[in-house]
Each structure stands twice: as C-alpha cells, then as structure tokens.
Amino acid sequence: MRKTIAAIFILLCSVLVSAQTEKKDSALKDIYGRRFRLSDYKGKVVLINFWATWCPPCRAEIPELIKAQRRYRKSGLQVIGITYPPETLSQVRQFAKRVKVNYPLALGKKSAKLKYSNSEVLPITVVVDRKGQVRELIEGILLPEEFDEKIRPLLSEPFVKRQNILDRRKRPAVQKPTIR
Numbered sequence: 001m002r003k004t005i006a007a008i009f010i011l012l013c014s015v016l017v018s019a020q021t022e023k024k025d026s027a028l029k030d031i032y033g034r035r036f037r038l039s040d041y042k043g044k045v046v047l048i049n050f051w052a053t054w055c056p057p058c059r060a061e062i063p064e065l066i067k068a069q070r071r072y073r074k075s076g077l078q079v080i081g082i083t084y085p086p087e088t089l090s091q092v093r094q095f096a097k098r099v100k101v102n103y104p105l106a107l108g109k110k111s112a113k114l115k116y117s118n119s120e121v122l123p124i125t126v127v128v129d130r131k132g133q134v135r136e137l138i139e140g141i142l143l144p145e146e147f148d149e150k151i152r153p154l155l156s157e158p159f160v161k162r163q164n165i166l167d168r169r170k171r172p173a174v175q176k177p178t179i180r
Helices: 002-024 056-075 089-099 110-114 144-155
Strands: 045-051 077-083 124-128 134-139
Touching: 045 056, 045 144, 056 077, 056 089, 056 144, 124 144, 134 144
Parallel strands: 045 077
Antiparallel strands: 045 124, 124 134
C-alpha cells in the first residue's frame, strides 16, 4: 500500500512540475508575427527582459542589452524582450527600429510577467541557464557588475549548439573494394 501511495505521489509531483514548465513555456509571437517558445533556446543562456517603451529605465537599459546580445551571441547568449502593457504593436516596432534591437521582441501581457514575478518593478530580467532553469531574477536595470557576476559564469559553461537534422544523420560508410 505504501509503495502505491508513494508511486502516486511521485507521479502527481512530476505532472505538477511538467505543468509548471509548460506554463512558463507558453508560445509567444514576436513583433513580426513569428511564434517562438523559451524551450526553442534550450542550450543557450536566456535573458528574458520585461520592459516598456513608456519606462525610462527600460529604455536606458536596452542599448546595453543590444551590446550584450552582439558580444555574447556566439557564446550562447539569447536576449528576449517582452513588453509590459499597455503597448501597441506600432509603438514597439517603431522603437525597435529606431534603436536597432537585435533580439526577439514580443508583446506581453501582465500574465506573462506574473509567471516569473508579481513585482511591479520594470525592467525585470529573468536569467535562464542552458538547461532551461531560472537562475536569477534581477529587478531594475541590469548593471554591468551584475552581468559579470550572474550571467558571464553561465556563458562559460559548455555550449551545445543545436545541429541541423541533416548533420545528425549517419551516412552509410562507403565500402572500398578489397584487392585480392
């Protein structure tokens, strides 16, 4: 009987953990209509930045996020910007074009931010490691010292680049004729 109860408990816990992961991994649509999920970036260090065009600290932080994306992209960094309402698609597109944002931006809802924090502070940056685990929640502007302390160590961990499915296929070995 105890084994049955323990098995049911373990099954229930795994279902709850799976549901929580799916809850945080809901599909987003970028400002150009392309769908993506956080799980699309597994194997990378992801910075999910909640921001708004009407938020002065957010606007001040974005040039540094653009530089970080450019500098650490090959090391496996992926910045994702999610707006905080109220925002319109045209406002966000104009802003992104003007400052030359080089990472995906999605229109967010309050519910998207609530998956990570119920704080009213903006900006908020969620740091996700290569395994998809939330490692840090940084409220306010991400300072260079915080980046060096909390994010750069994650970037130095081994980076496994996703391979193209064609690269992973085993091609049959060509048999050389034997000479007798």
